[in-house]
Structures are given as C-alpha cells and as structure tokens.
Amino acid sequence: MNLRMDVPVEKWAEQVRAGDIGAISRAISAVESRSPASEKLLQILFPATGNAYQIGITGAPGTGKSTLVDCLTGLYRDEKQTVGILAVDPSSPFTGGAILGDRVRMQSHAADPEVYVRSIATRGHLGGLAEAVGDAALLLDAAGKDIILIETVGVGQSEVDVARLADCNVVVLMPGQGDQIQNLKAGVMEIGDIFVLNKSDYEGAAHYEQQIRATLELAPDRNGWKPPLVCTVATENKGIEDLKRNINIFRERFSDAPGRELREIGRWKERILRALQARLMERAMHVLGANELDALAVEIAARKKDPSSAIDEIIARVLP
Amino acid sequence: MNLRMDVPVEKWAEQVRAGDIGAISRAISAVESRSPASEKLLQILFPATGNAYQIGITGAPGTGKSTLVDCLTGLYRDEKQTVGILAVDPSSPFTGGAILGDRVRMQSHAADPEVYVRSIATRGHLGGLAEAVGDAALLLDAAGKDIILIETVGVGQSEVDVARLADCNVVVLMPGQGDQIQNLKAGVMEIGDIFVLNKSDYEGAAHYEQQIRATLELAPDRNGWKPPLVCTVATENKGIEDLKRNINIFRERFSDAPGRELREIGRWKERILRALQARLMERAMHVLGANELDALAVEIAARKKDPSSAIDEIIARVLP
Numbered sequence: 016m017n018l019r020m021d022v023p024v025e026k027w028a029e030q031v032r033a034g035d036i037g038a039i040s041r042a043i044s045a046v047e048s049r050s051p052a053s054e055k056l057l058q059i060l061f062p063a064t065g066n067a068y069q070i071g072i073t074g075a076p077g078t079g080k081s082t083l084v085d086c087l088t089g090l091y092r093d094e095k096q097t098v099g100i101l102a103v104d105p106s107s108p109f110t111g112g113a114i115l116g117d118r119v120r121m122q123s124h125a126a127d128p129e130v131y132v133r134s135i136a137t138r139g140h141l142g143g144l145a146e147a148v149g150d151a152a153l154l155l156d157a158a159g160k161d162i163i164l165i166e167t168v169g170v171g172q173s174e175v176d177v178a179r180l181a182d183c184n185v186v187v188l189m190p191g192q193g194d195q196i197q198n199l200k201a202g203v204m205e206i207g208d209i210f211v212l213n214k215s216d217y218e219g220a221a222h223y224e225q226q227i228r229a230t231l232e233l234a235p236d237r238n239g240w241k242p243p244l245v246c247t248v249a250t251e252n253k254g255i256e257d258l259k260r261n262i263n264i265f266r267e268r269f270s271d272a273p274g275r276e277l278r279e280i281g282r283w284k285e286r287i288l289r290a291l292q293a294r295l296m297e298r299a300m301h302v303l304g305a306n307e308l309d310a311l312a313v314e315i316a317a318r319k320k321d322p323s324s325a326i327d328e329i330i331a332r333v334l335p
Numbered sequence: 336m337n338l339r340m341d342v343p344v345e346k347w348a349e350q351v352r353a354g355d356i357g358a359i360s361r362a363i364s365a366v367e368s369r370s371p372a373s374e375k376l377l378q379i380l381f382p383a384t385g386n387a388y389q390i391g392i393t394g395a396p397g398t399g400k401s402t403l404v405d406c407l408t409g410l411y412r413d414e415k416q417t418v419g420i421l422a423v424d425p426s427s428p429f430t431g432g433a434i435l436g437d438r439v440r441m442q443s444h445a446a447d448p449e450v451y452v453r454s455i456a457t458r459g460h461l462g463g464l465a466e467a468v469g470d471a472a473l474l475l476d477a478a479g480k481d482i483i484l485i486e487t488v489g490v491g492q493s494e495v496d497v498a499r500l501a502d503c504n505v506v507v508l509m510p511g512q513g514d515q516i517q518n519l520k521a522g523v524m525e526i527g528d529i530f531v532l533n534k535s536d537y538e539g540a541a542h543y544e545q546q547i548r549a550t551l552e553l554a555p556d557r558n559g560w561k562p563p564l565v566c567t568v569a570t571e572n573k574g575i576e577d578l579k580r581n582i583n584i585f586r587e588r589f590s591d592a593p594g595r596e597l598r599e600i601g602r603w604k605e606r607i608l609r610a611l612q613a614r615l616m617e618r619a620m621h622v623l624g625a626n627e628l629d630a631l632a633v634e635i636a637a638r639k640k641d642p643s644s645a646i647d648e649i650i651a652r653v654l655p
Binding site for chain 1: 374377378381382384385596599600601603604606607608610611612614615616618619628629631632633635636638641642643644645646649650653654655
C-alpha cells in the first residue's frame with residue numbers, strides 16, 4: 016500500500032532520475048504532504064537540478080491558459096524537448112475543474128511518455144503551496160524534463176508566490192474584462208515577463224489590445240527588458256509560435272547575463288524565508304497548541320492578560 | 336530631545352490616560368517604531384482599554400473616505416463623544432497625500448481637543464502595519480476616546496488585516512468604477528459590515544447601486560447580519576445620519592450577543608499569531624543575518640548546498 020516504504024530513498028531517487036512516471040508521481044505526492052522521505056529525496060536529487068527551464072502561465076479562469084499550455088507543449092515536443100506540466104489552477108482541466116470537452120482536449124499529450132502532467136492541490140498549509148510547487152518543479156527538473164510549464168490563476172498572494180518561482184512568466188489576458196486591466200496594474204504586471212492577449216479574434220480585441228499596450232508602456236524597465244504583448248487564438252493554434260519565440264528571446268536575453276543568476280539567488284532567498292516562517296510557526300503551534308491559543312485570546316479579550324506579556328511568554332517557550 | 340527617556344513609563348501612561356495630546360503622539364510614535372518603552376506602556380495601559388468602539392472606513396483612493404470620516408466625526412461630536420482618527424491611507428488628506436483643498440477641509444476638527452487625528456505610516460515591517468494600528472487604537476482607547484475611526488485603502492493583505500481589527504467595518508464605494516464590484520467579490524465583501532455608496536448623486540449611480548445590491552444579496556449571512564447599503568454624498572453631508580444610524584444598529588445588534596465576544600477573541604488570536612510570526616522571523620534574521628542569507632542563497636543557486644539542509648541548519652540555530 017505505502018509504496019514509499021518498500022523502496023529505499025536512494026533507489027526511489029534513481030527511478031525519478033530515470034523518468035519513471037510512477038516514481039515521479041509518488042515523489043510529488045510525498046512533497047505535497049511534506050513527508051520526511053520527500054526531504055531526503057529532494058536532498059539526493061538536488062544536485063541533479065538546475066537544467067530545466069520553468070515557464071509560468073498565469074491568468075484568470077477562462078482566459079484559455081490550459082489551451083495555450085497544450086499548444087506550447089506541442090511546439091516543444093516538435094523539437095523533441097521533454098515537458099513537465101504543473102497545474103495549480105483549480106479551474107484548470109488538468110485539475111479536473113473544467114467541462115468535459117476541455118478535459119478531453121487536454122488529453123492530446125496523454126499518450127506521450129515525454130510529457131508529464133500533474134495538478135497540485137491548492138488546499139494546504141500557509142504559504143505551503145509555493146513550496147510544494149517549487150519542490151515538484153525540482154523533481155521534474157531532476158527527472159530530466161527540459162521545459163516545465165506551471166499553470167496558475169495568479170490571484171491571491173500564494174499564486175503570485177508560485178508564479179515568481181518561474182524563470183519566465185507569461186501572463187494571459189483576454190478581451191472584454193475591464194477588471195483585468197486593473198489586475199494588471201495591481202500586481203500581475205510586476206510578475207509578467209511576457210503578456211498574451213488570447214482570444215484576440217473576439218470583437219473589440221483591438222481596442223483592448225491598445226489598452227494593454229498603453230498600460231505596459233508604463234511598466235518599469237527591468238534590467239533592460241520591456242515585456243512584449245503577443246496576440247493568440249489558442250483554440251486555433253494561432254500566435255503560439257510567436258509566443259514561443261518571445262519566450263526564447265527572453266530566455267537567451269537572461270541566460271548568460273548575471274541577471275539570471277541574480278534572479279535565481281533572489282528566488283532562493285524568498286524560498287528560504289518562506290520555509291523558515293512556515294517551520295517556525297509550525298514549531299510555535301506545536302509548543303502552544305490550538306487550545307492554549309484560544310484560552311490566551313479569551314484571557315486577553317477579558318483584559319485579564321495583556322497581549323505583549325502573552326506573546327513574550329509564548330516566545331520564551333518557543334525560543335528558550 | 337528624547338522626551339520618552341525623561342518621563343518614567345508610569346507617568347507617561349498616566350498622561351496618556353488623561354488625554355494629553357503630546358503624550359499620546361509620542362506613544363503612537365513609540366508604537367510605530369516598536370520601542371521597548373512602547374511595550375511597557377501598552378502593558379500598563381491595557382487593562383484600561385476595551386471601551387472605545389472601533390470603526391474601520393475602507394475604500395479605494397478617491398471614494399471620499401476622508402470626507403465621510405470628517406462628517407461622521409461631526410455627528411459624534413454633536414453627541415459629545417470623543418473621537419480618535421487613525422489614517423492608514425497614503426492618499427488620505429490626513430497623511431498629506433491629497434490636494435490642498437482637501438487638506439484644508441479636513442482641518443475642520445483641528446481646533447477641537449476632543450478629536451485626535453493621526454496618520455500611521457504604511458512603510459515598515461512585514462505585517463507590522465496591522466500591529467502598529469492595533470496598538471495605536473489601544474492607546475486612543477486607553478486615552479478615553481469613545482469612537483475610533485480607522486481609515487484604510489483596503490487593497491493588499493496588510494490593509495485588509497488592518498480593517499479586520501475594527502468592531503465595525505464600513506466599505507466605501509463610488510459609482511462608475513467597474514473594478515470595484517470586482518474587488519467587492521474578491522475580498523472586501525467579506526470584511527464589510529456596512530457598505531456606503533458615496534457620490535451617489537453622480538450620473539449612473541442608480542444603476543451602480545443596483546449592481547451593488549445584487550452583489551450584496553449573494554453575501555453569506557454572518558450571524559444573522561446582512562450588510563446594508565447606505566447612499567451618501569459626503570461633500571454635502573447627505574446620508575451621514577443614515578450611515579451613523581446603521582453603525583449604531585450594527586453595534587447594538589452585536590453588543591450583548593456572544594457574537595461580539597467571539598469576534599474579539601478571534602481578532603486577538605489573529606493578532607497573537609501575527610505578532611508571533613513577526614517576532615520569530617525577527618529572531619531568525621537576527622541569528623542568521625542578511626549576509627549569511629545571501630551567501631546561503633548563492634550556494635543553493637550554485638547547487639553546492641540543498642535547500643532543505645540549509646533550512647534545517649538555520650532552524651537548528653534559531654531553535655536550539
């Protein structure tokens with residue numbers, strides 16, 4: 016039943032390295048549940064990572080991200096590149112939220128052993144989602160995938176955290192959603208290296224395109240990169256070559272430059288801090304317990320204890 | 336120069352209790368910078384808190400929050416209630432971001448010693464804003480203010496955290512901003528106890544009002560409370576009585592009920608967890624140091640060290 020216990024971790028790591036789909040799937044499950052074995056596994060596999068190129072595909076539900084991911088996968092497969100897909104969007108056909116027609120369509124690479132598709136549940140620990148997705152990407156990287164596509168909705172902090180893990184972030188928009196321009200300004204703009212206007216054959220798309228271009232004009236220059244806008248009609252496979260070309264330009268632009276290294280170092284710093292925070296809070300809650308937290312809050316609300324003394328007491332116990 | 340050092344904390348606390356404006360201002364500054372004296376001060380004053388009613392006024396820049404705050408203050412002063420105003424909105428006239436005309440207008444209570452106005456800077460520590468605002472509100476509470484108005488923009492997590500501190504949350508909208516309906520759905524809806532459509536004399540306001548009402552209809556029932564919508568024209572002082580009446584209804588509705596206590600206990604739990612997280616991360620960064628964090632990230636990016644070993648090492652040092 017528990018296959019993980021039957022295989023020594025070293026053997027399991029070897030299977031992942033060899034691209035064994037069952038081993039990879041069990042490894043990602045272990046990472047999702049943060050089992051002790053998964054840590055050991057990641058430690059063994061870590062030196063074998065750093066070769067895959069991670070592309071984030073972020074956009075509101077209904078923008079057609081999954082179809083874009085599907086089309087991009089086809090183009091990378093034409094070049095014999097191996098692809099791993101991680102879907103964090105709860106409305107994604109990969110994660111089973113969409114209508115049947117979509118789900119069937121997304122099976123187009125199901126028979127291809129060089130395309131690994133996996134959904135990552137959004138349920139779970141504080142900030143743990145980005146950690147789980149980051150670790151799953153490391154596993155696919157170690158398994159030899161050349162390209163890793165990470166599909167996210169990009170609302171909420173945890174999704175933005177996920178998107179920031181990628182080497183290149185593609186933000187997908189569609190015409191006729193005024194609030195998307197707002198989102199663009201609010202925070203998604205900062206994470207987008209490339210913008211896509213999908214469903215660009217819709218009525219009024221030209222007007223919308225202009226709005227986006229105007230907004231992008233205002234984007235701060237990042238190491239000399241101005242995020243381009245690519246118009247696509249993913250359902251007709253239109254514009255995908257252009258998108259891939261832009262991803263390649265971005266990749267080459269930052270491949271040798273110290274920019275890429277700085278970007279990766281910055282990402283690791285964020286990951287360390289996030290993991291540290293999660294672990295410290297876990298420890299604190301373990302020491303404290305939910306009942307005691309409740310009891311303290313009741314005492315404070317009744318003015319029987321002041322909050323800073325309460326926190327001092329907790330800190331003293333957690334950090335002796 | 337450093338007045339805090341000249342006065343013993345007990346004396347300082349007495350001055351705050353007596354409503355001494357200089358002492359209150361220095362206390363809030365101490366709370367903003369989290370000086371050790373501020374903790375002692377809060378400890379002394381805490382038993383004297385719990386009497387003020389905190390009202391959050393949240394809305395996008397330009398919705399007229401500050402004018403509403405000004406009008407509400409006038410009504411409370413008519414009843415001889417003392418008022419404290421904390422402005423967290425960087426675009427608020429209180430904090431100096433608005434045009435001169437606004438700033439002059441907001442001085443309408445400047446000569447009234449029973450109205451204390453203070454801006455809280457949004458710069459600063461991770462999640463520390465909500466803590467600073469919460470502590471500043473405690474100080475005004477201890478200083479005997481009957482009503483505390485907390486003005487925030489309500490975008491971003493830290494502002495939402497601030498809004499959640501209040502006993503009653505008023506969310507301010509204005510006609511003609513489609514994305515506001517979107518925000519309403521996204522998260523502001525959850526924090527609003529009362530909704531205000533300000534500038535309700537604008538063209539198209541009726542249509543917008545209908546949209547909001549339809550959206551509010553879908554709001555989940557919270558302990559039997561359905562958030563009402565109040566139409567105002569703050570610049571003409573219209574609808575403010577109605578707003579105050581609704582705040583009173585909400586206040587009475589939850590004053591005796593265990594609902595209020597549960598709400599307050601829940602808030603203290605959140606505050607404990609937030610403070611705990613901030614303190615633990617502070618301690619960790621103190622042990623680790625920014626240079627070492629940088630060095631670790633560089634090592635990880637170069638695959639010389641794996642991230643989980645790095646985190647284990649840090650945890651072992653922070654939590655011996």
